[in-house]
Amino acid sequence: MATTPQTLSHSTAGGIDRSHRRVIFASSLGTVFEWYDFYLYGSLSAIISKQFFSGVNETTGFIFALLAFAAGFFVRPFGALVFGRLGDLIGRKHTFLITIVIMGASTAIVGMLPSYAAIGVAAPIVLIGLRLLQGLALGGEYGGAATYVAEHAPDGKRGLYTSWIQTTATLGLFLSLLVILICRVTLGDQFEVWGWRIPFLISIVLLGISVYIRLQLQESPAFLEIKNEGKLSTAPLTEAFGNWKNLKIVLLALFGATAGQAVVWYGGQFYALFFLEKILQVDAKAANLIIAAALVIGTPFFVVFGALSDRIGRKSIIMAGCVLAAVTYFPVFKGLTHFANPALERAVATAPVTVIADPADCSFQFDPVGKKAFTQSCDVVKSSLAKAGVPYDNEAAPAGSVARVRIGNGDGAVLLDSFPGNTLGKAEFKTANDSFSAQLKGALTQAGYPAKANMAEVNYPMVIALCTYLVILVTMVYGPIAAWLVELFPTRIRYTSMSLPYHIGNGWFGGFLPVTSFAIVAATGNIYNGLWYPIVVAVMTAIIGTLFLRETKDRGL
Structure with missing residues (x-):
């Protein structure tokens, strides 16, 4: 049987029956x-x-x-x-x-x-x-x-x-x-x-x-x-993870294959959507349609690269996808800014924003239960800029000084002083914060920063083309990965062995990419710095996978 x-x-080697x-x-x-x-x-x-x-x-x-x-x-x-x-x-x-x-x-x-x-x-x-x-x-x-x-x-x-x-x-x-x-x-x-x-x-x-x-x-x-x-196998978990020979392959599969695949997968779809909608302030419906169009164009390439991996190998295609992502993410996402919100790009170039503050006055503004109040002068500035979707640089100020925000450079720069909100009562803080936010909004508008992307200026063909490129990178790393993982492990413990690195890679490295990248953006003020997370992970995978994982396309099961 x-x-x-x-x-x-x-x-049926000649086709799919x-x-x-x-x-x-x-x-x-x-x-x-x-x-x-x-x-x-x-x-x-x-x-x-x-x-x-x-x-x-x-x-x-x-x-x-x-x-x-x-x-x-x-x-x-x-x-x-x-x-x-x-x-x-x-x-x-x-x-x-x-x-x-x-x-x-x-x-x-x-x-x-x-x-x-x-x-x-x-x-x-x-x-x-x-x-x-x-x-x-x-x-x-x-x-x-x-x-x-x-x-x-x-x-x-x-x-x-x-x-x-x-x-x-x-x-x-x-x-x-x-x-x-x-x-x-x-x-x-x-x-x-x-x-x-x-x-x-x-x-x-x-x-x-x-x-x-x-x-x-x-x-x-x-x-x-x-x-x-x-x-x-009578003890798949023990054989898969208690045996160093197999555990070593599990770890290599995680760090040399699925971790990089995961961040490119989530970066090219979910983070791209987040970047368009939340960072570039593109209309939500338009952003979804742009990503949908890219997915429609790009999805057939899952099968293209899967079939190609039967001819030239899984490893080379996946490693190439990771390297291309690491090399091109910054220019591609800057291209999205150029074609989706050119007014923001112009404003950043002509009137860059800088937060000048005592680093000790700046908090990491993450509060999952909504109980903390971030009221120090640096927090007031960064919170207002984040809500406005405006990127900024950071400049250290003397200890104990009140934070300031500088819009532009040279003699024409506008300087706005924040206020030490931690010294005020709740009602007083609200009044002062509303006043500061209004001043900041007026200064940003005067400097050319758009409140929302001007949809009439969006170059849809180019934005869709760039997003399609990101999806094609997704198909490069994801199309061949299942075959590669299956072939790395013996039949008796294959299900156990391949599932864990796949789901740690995609569930943890990939699944938490949006929140991790956004936290980096919020902390640094640079809208592109969140890309460092997928880039670093993709480079790690490219190095480990190239050096330590074998090609498996000719291996029988």
């Missing part, structure tokens, strides 16, 4: 639905914060909602351990059937969950619990789908076969945004009242389709072969 599917797998298309379709479709479920929460964070975190102020509630979203990323590696172990013990098919049931059920329950107004603090507690279950399920889904497809693929076509799995995250994001858009247009104002639940409840239908299709699948031939030969 083991040899029949194995023979079938290798008999019907049975293999079914394997790819079933695995990819289920993974699309998993990503759909996962991204719904992020897309509806603002509404979720009102429904489930209304017991605190609006800002703190939104922060809590984002932290709950981040929790899903945090637990993904733990899902990789739990379900990776099951996948190596009982089989790929059964395990990723379990993961999709957990994901679909958790998402559907969110659509039925009473709000904070109805059941109080129990609502956010249950919501976060469901979010954790989603992250755990996703941690087990990807490794199962990638392993299952790869173990069905003929030699010489694993890059092509598994590249279809790589398109699923983008397609899942598309699907979630499409369903939300249809519901918003159809329901109007009622969407935020009760209509937001519909996209979550649709998961019941998607779950039924996915389960039905996956129940028709057979176990992977490679797993059946080692099962029939009595070679299954």
Whole structure:
């Protein structure tokens, strides 16, 4: 029984036959639905914060909602351990059937969950619990789908076969945004009242389709072969991570492959959207359409680079993607500024802003619970500039001096003095801060800084072209990664071994890229400094991967 599917797998080296298309379709479709479920929460964070975190102020509630979203990323590696172990013990098919049931059920329950107004603090507690279950399920889904497809693929076509799995995250994001858009247009104002639940409840239908299709699948031939030969691992976690020979490859796969892949993936899609919308102040709808256009153009390249990796190798393509990202991120994002908000570019060039302050007077303004008050003179200046979306440089002032902001250079520069807000009462601080903010806004406007991007000045073809280039970098590093990870590890512990580095890389290095990069921007004032995070990680991966990881395209499973 083991040899029949194995023979079938290798008999189709000339193309993808019907049975293999079914394997790819079933695995990819289920993974699309998993990503759909996962991204719904992020897309509806603002509404979720009102429904489930209304017991605190609006800002703190939104922060809590984002932290709950981040929790899903945090637990993904733990899902990789739990379900990776099951996948190596009982089989790929059964395990990723379990993961999709957990994901679909958790998402559907969110659509039925009473709000904070109805059941109080129990609502956010249950919501976060469901979010954790989603992250755990996703941690087990990807490794199962990638392993299952790869173990069905003929030699010489694993890059092509598994590249279809790589398109699923983008397609899942598309699907979630499409369903939300249809519901918003159809329901109007009622969407935020009760209509937001519909996209979550649709998961019941998607779950039924996915389960039905996956129940028709057979176990992977490679797993059946080692099962029939009595070679299954009895302790996958111990073999994968307790054996230095394999653990070394796990660590190299993390730092020499998935970490760089992850930051390029998130940088080219999510951070690019954030940069357009929040930094360059491009209209939110236009920014989403720009990224959507880039994704439509770029998504086929997942398959292109996956297939190309079967010919020239996985390693060379992924390393090239990391190096290109490191070398071109700064000019590309500066190009986005030039073509999306030229008025901001002109203002920065002709009237640069500098904060002159005692470094000891400047706080790192991060407060997840909304209880701290940042009232020192430096904090007042930086907070006002951040809210206005204005980049600035920092210049040290003598200890104890009150912070100032300088707009422009030379004799024509405008200097505004801040105020020591920490010496004032609450009411006095508000009055002084409102006055300072008004002065600063007037001076910035006079210097040519736009409050919003002028949409009539946006060069849409060039902005879309630059974003498409970023997406193509994403496809370079992501298209071949599944085949490479699968081929790095032995069949008996493959599910466990490949899942952990993938989900640490994507869940932690990649998932926290937007918040990390924004924190760097906020601390330094330079709108491009947030790019140093993905650049440093991509360079690290390029060096480690090039020196220490082997090419695997000709390795049999």
